[in-house]
Amino acid sequence: MRAGVRSRESRRLLLEAGAEEFAQTGFYQTKVSSIAARAGLTQPDFYIHFESKEQMYEELVESFRNLVNETVQSMKVDPDQSETEILRRGQVFLEAIFRVLSNNPAITRVGFYQAADSVRIKAEMAEHIKKHLMAAQRWGSCREELDPELTAECVIGLIERLTLTKLLPGRESPSVLAMQARNLLYRGMLASEGYGTVES
Template sequence: MSNRGRKKGSNGERSREQLLTIATKQFANNGFYQTKISSIVKEAGLTQPTFYLYFKSKEAIFRELTTIFKSRLLSLTEDSLLDSGLKEEMIQEEIRGKLGAIFHFFNENPQLTQIGFFQSEDAANLKKSLAESICSNLLQEQREGYFQPHIKMDVVAEIIVGIMERLTISRLFTSMSEPEELAEQVVELLLFGMQVHR
């Protein structure tokens, strides 16, 4: 077996994961342009040739991190589709739990979120894809009779993405609110509004 083959065994996978972990931290803290391959490998305790075994360039490792973030976020969003036939009293609880899972993902992966949701040049396209996925769910749920038929779900989807984006910066990353608390507030607002019904 060649040295390259040995490197890509279990030790190699650990080295690759270590590079991804350190790169995530450095990109999130320093930005793409200020992060250097030399600083990533130094902190990881590895060499530059080891880096190039797994990633062709700084752009390649950054792109992999944004792909990981996008894949996980869109998977959570697809999974947030409500089951059919829910009783009315369960709808709020289900939505709160599914939105809370997304806020938990952001909260548990702040550096990856910083890269994928805010720093990446592809962040705008990601948010567009996120809104489309949310809209698709909402339209299906609207057909199930969960939501009022006259509401424009493409607008609601954009509102939800904007809320998620802003609250992640202002409340999650500052530790002012927990994911469940944010999910509860968002669901309360979207399902019941602000007006007092007399």
């Protein structure tokens, strides 16, 4: 194996090992020696690629942030969509989010729950969703009385909780969670339209 390829592979192994160690024991309890050992490398190998575990942690969190933002920004809302198309796109969007979180469980635990920047990451996600909701309201495909900011925060809360209790433990698949979440968000909880009276 060429030196450059070997170096990139070592860095990748260290990042994967670091994500696992941070996810399992937290930032403060994780040791550089443990990361290196999990990666099958040495502490000197670690310091070839990273100045400190702080630098590695920050890189992992930032890579998670970029991954999530790319997925959220892929959400598409267009005027004159049929109800069927709106539901389909909602399913696709939610499944994409859950799949990203499921495919990267260690870094999800770090970036979505542990890191101080997790608050900023979720706020950015909510902001993207809010903008899409506001556009949907302008085009008449989303109820006008809904507060876009509050609704976006509810969506993030739903994703956050389902990821922790269902997705990461492997109790439900991304597709099943996306379908259930979509039905709740887009269809609501009432058995049929016009059921009961809603007081303002």
